[in-house]
Structures are given as structure tokens and as C-alpha cells.
Amino acid sequence: MSGFDWVVPIILTVITAATPLVFAGIGELVTEKSGVLNLGVEGMMLVGAVSGFITALVTGNYFLAVGAAALAGAIMAFLFGVLTLSLMANQVATGLALTLFGVGLSALMGQEFVGEPIAALSKLNITGLSDLPFIGPIIFGQDVLVYLSFVMVALVSWLLYKTKAGLILRAVGDSHDAAHSIGYPVIAIRYLAVMFGGAMSGIGGAYLSLAYTPMWAENMTAGRGWIALALIVFATWKPGLVLVGAYMFGGITILQLHAQAAGLNVPSQVLSMLPYLATILVLVLISKDESRIRKHAPACIGKIFHPAA
Amino acid sequence: MKLRGPPMLLKIEKRAEYSKTMVYLTPIIALVLTVLSSIVLFESLGVNPIEALYQFFIAPLDTKYEFSELFVKATPLILCAIGLSVGFRANVWNIGAEGQLTMGAIVGSSLFIYFPETDSIFLLPAMIVMGALGGAAWAAIPAFFKTRFNANEILTSLMLVYVALLILSLLIHGPWRDPAGFNFPESETFSDSASMPILISGTRMHFGTLMALLAVFGAWIMMARTLIGFQVKVIGEAPRAGGYAGFSRKKIIWFTLLFAGALSGIAGLSEVSGPIGQVVPSISPGYGFTAIIVAFLGRLHPVGIFFAGLLMALTYLGGETAQINLGLPVAVTGVFQGMVLFFLLACDVLVHYRFRLNIARKVTSQ
Amino acid sequence: MTRKQFSGLVSAVALAGGLLMGGTAAAEDKVGFIYVGPIGDHGWTYRHELGRQAVQNEFGDKVKTSYVESVKESSSEPVIRQMAADGYKLIFTTSFGFMNPTLKVAKQFPDVKFEHATGYKRADNVSTYSARFYEGRYVVGKIAGKMTKSNVIGYVGSFPIPEVVRGINAMTLAARSVNPDVTVKVAWVNTWYDPGKEGDAAKALIDQGADIILQHTDSPAPLQVAENRGVWAVGQASDMAKFAPKAQLTAIIDNWDGYYVARTKAALDGTWKSEDTWGGLKSGMVELAPYNEAIPADVIALAEETRKGIEDGSIVPFAGPFNKQDGSVGAKEGEALDDGTLLGLNWYVEGVDGKLPK
CATH class of the missing domain: 3.40.50.2300 (Response regulator)
Known part of the structure; x- marks a missing residue:
């Protein structure tokens, strides 16, 4: 191949690899910004993936499918909310239990649907634009969820930092007692944030079962929920950096496969370590300025709120 | 928090002091709730709920061998969870026990791999020490990055799990293969002097279980009676007060991570030189992650962790029994485990809070 | 009881x-x-x-x-x-x-x-x-050698164990027997099962010029990618044509039914003995899914001839002469690798790119 032709397909692959991470990451970011740590991302993604898949298979309507995935993720998150927000259960343990539950539940729901193919979510095709060299397929040739992932990042960024609602959400995450004393409904806000996180995780999962590899198979997220969780830390709780982190992680994952296919003489296991090592390295490099991280990290994360009535 | 349903008001009130009764009563309440909701779950799957519950909780324990298996399964969970719990109390969020376990197994078993002929009685003790060192070394990386560069340990410890698993894969698909094993990814089986002694003959219960018990008692004494335990608690609950008292947060980060790493490393070594008996591509089915639940389920208390570890082990064994005898798919085990944990965690609210049902006309919200 | x-x-x-x-x-x-x-x-x-x-x-x-x-x-x-x-x-x-x-x-x-x-x-x-899945892969290799235009075949590997290496080598030997210009690129994903990663590996191989994708991992994701990219692929374990109706050339199917029934029968009637069974195309343990209609008749004829040859023993996949990747002799003229060597196979044959991880 000549010139930069080979770059385009790589970028296209990176986009699909990064998109589920972006969705799950941006959703969990909002959850964490409200002061709640939900480690059940993997479980919510799986339930979203299977719900979206079943809906697409039965109705053929991908719009509904994405909606079903978001709803399923939100319901899972609601369950988490009941336990941790209303009943004040420990968030870390409940999140992990939610993952166990989600893995099982999704497998149970999907039993009848293993081995059923569906068509992939269709990609945008604008005559003229999508055929432009280089930028055509990258900018004008994606499926709708890829665009939505960017929209969500922008939207969350705007909401958090430019609106009153965002200010309140951050206040709740930084000091629930202060927020409560001003009269904000801390628990209700956290419910919304947790359910938004669940809905986004659900869509992230559905991206796998509808677009990335359009099928349902048990445990098909294969640990991406954990990566999404790590990316929020990596992004120091800034929406834009979640996007950067997801694309960096996805990019290195894809590049190491290319390096192998090109015959690079390094053990595949060593190449497979690269995304993880790079993430650590970058985190170390950006973490030195403690005050900057403090500014964005929600101070109340994981802490239980009980209003002194 | 209020659940509104006029004119009644269900209110959760904080108790002035935690309820000792509830500490012991909540597991029973959770059990009752589990039984009740299991009836719904299993009925909907077309399985006799009583038989299903029997298979989950009683059948796995009805012979000596099976009872001993409970301890075999719980050993790595308890070891890892004890280590993690100390860190969690100091707000050190090490979630990489799985990687520390793997590294402990690798470093510990390297002694046997490179000196397979040794039949010294010191081989196994040396392996245990090496296992602890390997796990601690792997945990030292997040500790170093945290104390030196302020890098969040959640991310570093988690990423290092994947790296540790890949290092194991590299070794076991390469130099550590059994020379007589047709290049299959397994090491030689460990010699007797490299294997954990069996505690009860005819079972697989091994020396690692004793080490787990020792860890439970050791951690109990450490947290209740020693200065370092006191420092961990103070740093966790009131970091500022700790600072005034001259306790070093950095020192506590190092201590808790190394402690957890060492115990997880011992857990990993106990698995390879105990029940598994050789180095294989996957040493742990996720003990390091499950241990996080165990730690919290045990309310971060060593004795609580001991029982939580046994309970968690029981649900895994029960899941297998239910599959064999009732043909329930493994997915049901996950759903069931999730439910059991949800109830246990939810009932914990009763320890520190009480519900009050008020008949009230007006909802006061301030 | x-x-x-x-x-x-x-x-x-x-x-x-x-x-x-x-x-x-x-x-x-x-x-x-x-x-x-x-x-x-x-x-x-x-x-x-x-x-x-x-x-x-x-x-x-x-x-x-x-x-x-x-x-x-x-x-x-x-x-x-x-x-x-x-x-x-x-x-x-x-x-x-x-x-x-x-x-x-x-x-x-x-x-x-x-x-x-x-x-x-x-x-x-x-x-x-x-x-002996490699027998199926040998047949597939003949098809792949004939069908490739880029002369690059991509292989998604799980773990570098003898079982997988046997498949890569058998396929490569067959492909090069009909098309000496073929090279095989391998991408190891270090998992048996991660649809996303398997698909990504297939994409990387296609981007590196492969126009036929084989896999030794469990999900149909690589076939979906092939279908999407308009290249050929071969199904694994099951007939995966549902996932890639245009792209699937054929599939190598594991079929344990006959063996399990026979062994159960033996256990029931008391004739069970400890044995080592290594079944292939002949025994029905390995099957090939129906060929893609787009494959030219002469290629299908060649594949069928190969299949029958393996079944009647006239074709032996690992028969010499062929070289190892490093140029040394793999098997001499008139010789073939024995089962012991095959069981522990840990080197590539000539024509495979990259180094086998060790």
C-alpha cells in the first residue's frame, strides 16, 4: 500500500474499539461526579448488550434496541441505587455484586439467542462526503452510536461545567452535607446520576452486540467495563480526557495487533501488555500535580450519605 | 432518606450506637429474604426451590471431603480479603489482588521450576517466602507510583493485574513448559517437597488453610492491639487527625499495599503448590476480585472476613452441585450469588440504622 | 445407586x-x-x-x-x-x-x-x-491457496500451543502446494474468546493485506469482519455461514456426537477400554461445512480430492519434503511427521511470517 492509505482502516478500527469504552466511561464519570462509585459497569454493559441484541433481533428496530439497552442498564443501576443510596449498603461491594448478578442475568436472558446473527448497525453514507479521501470514511462514514458517543462527551462536559444542574451535581459529589444543607435533594440527584451511568453502560454494551460484533455471546464484554472504570481515574474525572483515554487504549490495542500481523519479532504477550503499561505511564506523568486532580476528583466518592434529620 | 407514600412515612434513622444484636441478626434476616426470593427465582425457572436451596447450601457440605473443599476454596479468598481489608480501612484502594496473587505464584514457584531436583525441607518454606515477596513486590509498584507520583492506585493496581496474567502466559507458553509435556502450556507437577502438606488425609485441605487462619488472627490482633493497626484506622477515618498525630500517610500506603501483596502472593503460591500442583495458564478463577466482596461482606473485620469467605466459597460449590444434580446453568449461580450478596449488603443497614414507620400528615423535609 | x-x-x-x-x-x-x-x-x-x-x-x-x-x-x-x-x-x-x-x-x-x-x-x-482438525485445515489450505489474490492469508491465533501451530502449518503447507507465493500472517490474541479482540485481529490482518481469514478462536467475530470487508473466511468449530453467508468458504466443524455415543455404549455394555483416539475426517470427528457457491468448480474438485485422499490415506498433510520456517528440513521426501512430533509441534513451516512466541 502506498502513502497514508493504511492509516484510514487503522483509525476506523480504533474508533470501534474505543466507542464502548467512551460510553461506559462517560456514564460512570457522571455517576462518580455525584459522589457514587459503581463498580458494576461490566454487569450493566452485559445486560445492556443482551437487551439491545434481543430487541434488535425481535423488532428489527435499532433505535428501539439502543433504547432498550439504555433502559436495561438504567434498571440495573436503579437496583444499585436502591441498595447503596436508600439502604446505604457499601458501594464497592454492591457494585461488584452487581457485576456478578449482571453476568448471570445476561447469560440467562440470552440463552435462546446465542448463535443468531443480526445485521450490523448501519453506517452513515452521505454521497460525496463519505467518499472523500481520508476524512470521508472517518468523519462521514460512522454509525450513529459513534457520533452519539462524541455528542455525549460534549453534552456531559457542557452540563457539568456550564450549567446550574452540573454545578449542583458537582456540589453533591464534593460535599453532600453542604449540598443537603442548601436544600438540594442529594439522594434524588444521585439516583439520576447513577441511572444515567447505567444507561450509558447499557449503550456501551449494546455497541458491542449491535455494531462492533453484531451477535450475542455470553460475557462478550470481556472485561471492558473494568477498563472503562480505570479510564475515569486516568482522565482525572474530566470528560474530554475519558475520550482521549479510550482512544489511546483502543489505539494501542489495535496497533499491537498490527505489529504482530506485520511480523514484529516480539512475543505477543509483551505486545498485549502495552495498552496497560501505557495507561499506567501516562497516569504517572499527569498525576504529579496533586491540586489539579483534587479540583476534578469528587471528594465524596464512595461515601455514604445520610441526612442528619 | 424518605420513601414517600402518604400519609405514612418510612424513615431510616441513624442509631446512636450500632446495634450488637443486629450484627448477628442481619445475616439471618438476609438468609430468610434469600430463601423467600429464591422461591420466586427457582419457581420461574421450573425448579423445585427447596431442592435448589438444598443443593446450594447443604449438599455441598454433606461429606467430610466436601466440607474440606469449602476450606480449600475459601483459603485464597480469605488470604486476599484480609490483606485488602487493612488497606481499605486506610482508604487505600488496591483492587489488584488478582495480579499480586499471580505474581506470588510465579515468583514462589520459580524456585521449584529452576531447582526441580531439590528435596530439601526448606524448599516449601522458601517458596512461601518468595511468594509473599513476589506479591509484595507487585503491590510495591502502585505504592511507589502513589507515594512518589500521586498516581491513583485503583488504576495502577488494576492494570497490573492484566500485566501479571500476561507474564504468566509468557512463561507458561515458553520456558516454563514441562520438557516432557509435548509443549503443552503446563509446568512439571510439583515434587512432594515443593507441595503444601495436606492437613487431613483423604482431602485436599492443605497448609494454606492454616496460613489463612493465622492471617485472620494476626490481622485481628494487629488492628486491635498494635500501633500500626491504630495508625491505619486513624489515617482511614480521620486523615487530618492522623497528620497532627505525626502518622505518615505515605508509610501507611506502603504498609497496607505490601501487606496485601504479601498475603495475596501467599494465596497464589498456596494454590499452585496446593490444590493445583503445577503452574498452569490460569491459576485463579478471579479469587483476587471476589476477595474484594468478601472483605466488605465481612465488614472489613478479620472474623467477619473469615465467615464471608466461607459463605462465598459455599455459593460457588453450591452452584456446581446445582449444575450437576439439577442441570441449572452456571448463569443461575451468578444471579443467585448476586441476590444473596444484595440481601446481605442491604440488611447491613440495620446495624447502624433503624426503620421507623411514622403516621404523619405532613412531610417535613428540612 | x-x-x-x-x-x-x-x-x-x-x-x-x-x-x-x-x-x-x-x-x-x-x-x-x-x-x-x-x-x-x-x-x-x-x-x-x-x-x-x-x-x-x-x-x-x-x-x-x-x-x-x-x-x-x-x-x-x-x-x-x-x-x-x-x-x-x-x-x-x-x-x-x-x-x-x-x-x-x-x-x-x-x-x-x-x-x-x-x-x-x-x-x-x-x-x-x-x-485431527489439521486435516480439515489442510483441505482449507488448498482452497485458500487457490482463492487468494493478494497471496496473503491471515490467521487469528489464540495461544501458541501445538494444537494451534499444527493448524497453521497444515494450512500453510497445503496453500503453498498450490500457490508457492502464499505467505501466512498470524496475530495472537491471547484469549480463546473475546469477540471484540478477535474481530480487531481480523481487521488488522486484512489491513496488512490478507484476503482470507482463518481463526483458531471461538467466536464468529472474525467472519463477521471478513463479511463486512469483502474478504474470505473459514468458520471454526461450527458452521458459521449464518454470520458470514458471503464470506465463509467453508468451516471446520468439530463433531463429537459419534464418539460420545460410541463410548457411552461401550461403557454401558462393559466393553469400554482405555484407548487413545485421534479421529479426523475419516472418523467424522472433523467435518467440513458446505462449500461456498462462489468457489469455482475446479477448486471444489481439488478440495474434495484432498479430503478423500486424506480419508483413504493417500494424502498425508505433514508429508515431506518441506522446510521449517528457518530453512532447515522439516520432513524429507518420502517421510512424514509422526504423531509424537505433531503432538508437540512448536515450530512454523516455511511461508509463515513472524516468529512463533516461545
Whole structure:
């Protein structure tokens, strides 16, 4: 191949690899910004993936499918909310239990649907634009969820930092007692944030079962929920950096496969370590300025709120 | 928090002091709730709920061998969870026990791999020490990055799990293969002097279980009676007060991570030189992650962790029994485990809070 | 039927609950299956599960089959033991990692028969069985060699174990026998099962010029990618044409049904003996899915000729002369690799790119 032709397909692959991470990451970011740590991302993604898949298979309507995935993720998150927000259960343990539950539940729901193919979510095709060299397929040739992932990042960024609602959400995450004393409904806000996180995780999962590899198979997220969780830390709780982190992680994952296919003489296991090592390295490099991280990290994360009535 | 349903008001009130009764009563309440909701779950799957519950909780324990298996399964969970719990109390969020376990197994078993002929009685003790060192070394990386560069340990410890698993894969698909094993990814089986002694003959219960018990008692004494335990608690609950008292947060980060790493490393070594008996591509089915639940389920208390570890082990064994005898798919085990944990965690609210049902006309919200 | 001894309390509780364990049991024999993955993986474990169903259908009321899925290899021993202690007559353990646990349990239960898949250690009550999937891959290699335009074939590998290396080599030898310009690129994903990653590997291989994708991983994701990119692919374990109707040239199908039925029958009528079975195309353990209609007739004829040749023994996939990747002699003219060498194969043949991870 000549010139930069080979770059385009790589970028296209990176986009699909990064998109589920972006969705799950941006959703969990909002959850964490409200002061709640939900480690059940993997479980919510799986339930979203299977719900979206079943809906697409039965109705053929991908719009509904994405909606079903978001709803399923939100319901899972609601369950988490009941336990941790209303009943004040420990968030870390409940999140992990939610993952166990989600893995099982999704497998149970999907039993009848293993081995059923569906068509992939269709990609945008604008005559003229999508055929432009280089930028055509990258900018004008994606499926709708890829665009939505960017929209969500922008939207969350705007909401958090430019609106009153965002200010309140951050206040709740930084000091629930202060927020409560001003009269904000801390628990209700956290419910919304947790359910938004669940809905986004659900869509992230559905991206796998509808677009990335359009099928349902048990445990098909294969640990991406954990990566999404790590990316929020990596992004120091800034929406834009979640996007950067997801694309960096996805990019290195894809590049190491290319390096192998090109015959690079390094053990595949060593190449497979690269995304993880790079993430650590970058985190170390950006973490030195403690005050900057403090500014964005929600101070109340994981802490239980009980209003002194 | 209020659940509104006029004119009644269900209110959760904080108790002035935690309820000792509830500490012991909540597991029973959770059990009752589990039984009740299991009836719904299993009925909907077309399985006799009583038989299903029997298979989950009683059948796995009805012979000596099976009872001993409970301890075999719980050993790595308890070891890892004890280590993690100390860190969690100091707000050190090490979630990489799985990687520390793997590294402990690798470093510990390297002694046997490179000196397979040794039949010294010191081989196994040396392996245990090496296992602890390997796990601690792997945990030292997040500790170093945290104390030196302020890098969040959640991310570093988690990423290092994947790296540790890949290092194991590299070794076991390469130099550590059994020379007589047709290049299959397994090491030689460990010699007797490299294997954990069996505690009860005819079972697989091994020396690692004793080490787990020792860890439970050791951690109990450490947290209740020693200065370092006191420092961990103070740093966790009131970091500022700790600072005034001259306790070093950095020192506590190092201590808790190394402690957890060492115990997880011992857990990993106990698995390879105990029940598994050789180095294989996957040493742990996720003990390091499950241990996080165990730690919290045990309310971060060593004795609580001991029982939580046994309970968690029981649900895994029960899941297998239910599959064999009732043909329930493994997915049901996950759903069931999730439910059991949800109830246990939810009932914990009763320890520190009480519900009050008020008949009230007006909802006061301030 | 050997029932476990209940303690008094336990049986009281059980009876009170209306539990009559074993109360309805007829004199049926129990056959157990231990799976490494979920039966919903649509790959390796799924095919074994179909084998179990075949046994159940064949013997109906006479046997009771059960399975345990997603059994981690490191914690398989108690599961196998539990089945043995429960009076199972025959137990199939269907992953290489179950080898030593199976042997340990077999020693304690000399009356129970065990069948271990893909291993090499046997005992009086432990048989081993495996399939010569490489025979199927040799046939596929002939097709691939003829069909490739770019002369690059991509191979998605799971782990660098002899089983996978055999497949890569057999395919490469066959492809180069009809098209000496073929090179094979391999991408290892270090997992048996991660649809996303398998698909990504397929994409990377296609981007590196491959126009035919083979895989030794379990999900249909690489085929979906091939379908999407307009290149050819070969299905794994099951017929995956549903996922890639245009792209799938054929698929190499694992079929354990016949073997499982035969061994169960032998265990029932007392003729079971410890054996090592390595079945291939001839025995039906390895099958090929229907050929893609887009394959030219002469290529299909060549594939069929190869298949028949392997079945009647006139074609031996690893027959010399061929070279190893480093240029040294793999097998001389008139010689072929023996089963022992094949079992532990850990080098590439000439024509494979990249270095085999060691």
C-alpha cells in the first residue's frame, strides 16, 4: 500500500474499539461526579448488550434496541441505587455484586439467542462526503452510536461545567452535607446520576452486540467495563480526557495487533501488555500535580450519605 | 432518606450506637429474604426451590471431603480479603489482588521450576517466602507510583493485574513448559517437597488453610492491639487527625499495599503448590476480585472476613452441585450469588440504622 | 445407586420440605460432562454440549446426562470428583487443562471411566481423545491457496500451543502446494474468546493485506469482519455461514456426537477400554461445512480430492519434503511427521511470517 492509505482502516478500527469504552466511561464519570462509585459497569454493559441484541433481533428496530439497552442498564443501576443510596449498603461491594448478578442475568436472558446473527448497525453514507479521501470514511462514514458517543462527551462536559444542574451535581459529589444543607435533594440527584451511568453502560454494551460484533455471546464484554472504570481515574474525572483515554487504549490495542500481523519479532504477550503499561505511564506523568486532580476528583466518592434529620 | 407514600412515612434513622444484636441478626434476616426470593427465582425457572436451596447450601457440605473443599476454596479468598481489608480501612484502594496473587505464584514457584531436583525441607518454606515477596513486590509498584507520583492506585493496581496474567502466559507458553509435556502450556507437577502438606488425609485441605487462619488472627490482633493497626484506622477515618498525630500517610500506603501483596502472593503460591500442583495458564478463577466482596461482606473485620469467605466459597460449590444434580446453568449461580450478596449488603443497614414507620400528615423535609 | 449419606438433621429437613432425592430414580446410568466454557460460547463447548445431547437422545431413559459449564481448569478437580463420588459411570472432561485433575480423580475412583479430551496422559480407566482438525485445515489450505489474490492469508491465533501451530502449518503447507507465493500472517490474541479482540485481529490482518481469514478462536467475530470487508473466511468449530453467508468458504466443524455415543455404549455394555483416539475426517470427528457457491468448480474438485485422499490415506498433510520456517528440513521426501512430533509441534513451516512466541 502506498502513502497514508493504511492509516484510514487503522483509525476506523480504533474508533470501534474505543466507542464502548467512551460510553461506559462517560456514564460512570457522571455517576462518580455525584459522589457514587459503581463498580458494576461490566454487569450493566452485559445486560445492556443482551437487551439491545434481543430487541434488535425481535423488532428489527435499532433505535428501539439502543433504547432498550439504555433502559436495561438504567434498571440495573436503579437496583444499585436502591441498595447503596436508600439502604446505604457499601458501594464497592454492591457494585461488584452487581457485576456478578449482571453476568448471570445476561447469560440467562440470552440463552435462546446465542448463535443468531443480526445485521450490523448501519453506517452513515452521505454521497460525496463519505467518499472523500481520508476524512470521508472517518468523519462521514460512522454509525450513529459513534457520533452519539462524541455528542455525549460534549453534552456531559457542557452540563457539568456550564450549567446550574452540573454545578449542583458537582456540589453533591464534593460535599453532600453542604449540598443537603442548601436544600438540594442529594439522594434524588444521585439516583439520576447513577441511572444515567447505567444507561450509558447499557449503550456501551449494546455497541458491542449491535455494531462492533453484531451477535450475542455470553460475557462478550470481556472485561471492558473494568477498563472503562480505570479510564475515569486516568482522565482525572474530566470528560474530554475519558475520550482521549479510550482512544489511546483502543489505539494501542489495535496497533499491537498490527505489529504482530506485520511480523514484529516480539512475543505477543509483551505486545498485549502495552495498552496497560501505557495507561499506567501516562497516569504517572499527569498525576504529579496533586491540586489539579483534587479540583476534578469528587471528594465524596464512595461515601455514604445520610441526612442528619 | 424518605420513601414517600402518604400519609405514612418510612424513615431510616441513624442509631446512636450500632446495634450488637443486629450484627448477628442481619445475616439471618438476609438468609430468610434469600430463601423467600429464591422461591420466586427457582419457581420461574421450573425448579423445585427447596431442592435448589438444598443443593446450594447443604449438599455441598454433606461429606467430610466436601466440607474440606469449602476450606480449600475459601483459603485464597480469605488470604486476599484480609490483606485488602487493612488497606481499605486506610482508604487505600488496591483492587489488584488478582495480579499480586499471580505474581506470588510465579515468583514462589520459580524456585521449584529452576531447582526441580531439590528435596530439601526448606524448599516449601522458601517458596512461601518468595511468594509473599513476589506479591509484595507487585503491590510495591502502585505504592511507589502513589507515594512518589500521586498516581491513583485503583488504576495502577488494576492494570497490573492484566500485566501479571500476561507474564504468566509468557512463561507458561515458553520456558516454563514441562520438557516432557509435548509443549503443552503446563509446568512439571510439583515434587512432594515443593507441595503444601495436606492437613487431613483423604482431602485436599492443605497448609494454606492454616496460613489463612493465622492471617485472620494476626490481622485481628494487629488492628486491635498494635500501633500500626491504630495508625491505619486513624489515617482511614480521620486523615487530618492522623497528620497532627505525626502518622505518615505515605508509610501507611506502603504498609497496607505490601501487606496485601504479601498475603495475596501467599494465596497464589498456596494454590499452585496446593490444590493445583503445577503452574498452569490460569491459576485463579478471579479469587483476587471476589476477595474484594468478601472483605466488605465481612465488614472489613478479620472474623467477619473469615465467615464471608466461607459463605462465598459455599455459593460457588453450591452452584456446581446445582449444575450437576439439577442441570441449572452456571448463569443461575451468578444471579443467585448476586441476590444473596444484595440481601446481605442491604440488611447491613440495620446495624447502624433503624426503620421507623411514622403516621404523619405532613412531610417535613428540612 | 449410591446416595450420599445424609445426616439425620439434613434428611429430616429435606423430607419435611418434600424432597425425595433419588426417589424417582430408575436404574439409569449417569454420564457426566465437564466444560471449560459456557455452553453459550457457540464454539468449543457448544459442540461438546451437542455431543452430550446426542448421547441423551440416543439412550433416552437408559442414561442420565449432566454437565457443569464454565469450570475453571485450576478448580476442576473437586467438580470431577463430585461426579465420580455421585456414582457417574462415565465422565468426559473436555479441555486440556483438566488432564491432571482427571487423572488424580481417576486414581481414587477406579470403577469410574473417564474420557479426557486433547490430553496425552492415560490410565486404565482414563481414555484420551482428540480430533485431527489439521486435516480439515489442510483441505482449507488448498482452497485458500487457490482463492487468494493478494497471496496473503491471515490467521487469528489464540495461544501458541501445538494444537494451534499444527493448524497453521497444515494450512500453510497445503496453500503453498498450490500457490508457492502464499505467505501466512498470524496475530495472537491471547484469549480463546473475546469477540471484540478477535474481530480487531481480523481487521488488522486484512489491513496488512490478507484476503482470507482463518481463526483458531471461538467466536464468529472474525467472519463477521471478513463479511463486512469483502474478504474470505473459514468458520471454526461450527458452521458459521449464518454470520458470514458471503464470506465463509467453508468451516471446520468439530463433531463429537459419534464418539460420545460410541463410548457411552461401550461403557454401558462393559466393553469400554482405555484407548487413545485421534479421529479426523475419516472418523467424522472433523467435518467440513458446505462449500461456498462462489468457489469455482475446479477448486471444489481439488478440495474434495484432498479430503478423500486424506480419508483413504493417500494424502498425508505433514508429508515431506518441506522446510521449517528457518530453512532447515522439516520432513524429507518420502517421510512424514509422526504423531509424537505433531503432538508437540512448536515450530512454523516455511511461508509463515513472524516468529512463533516461545
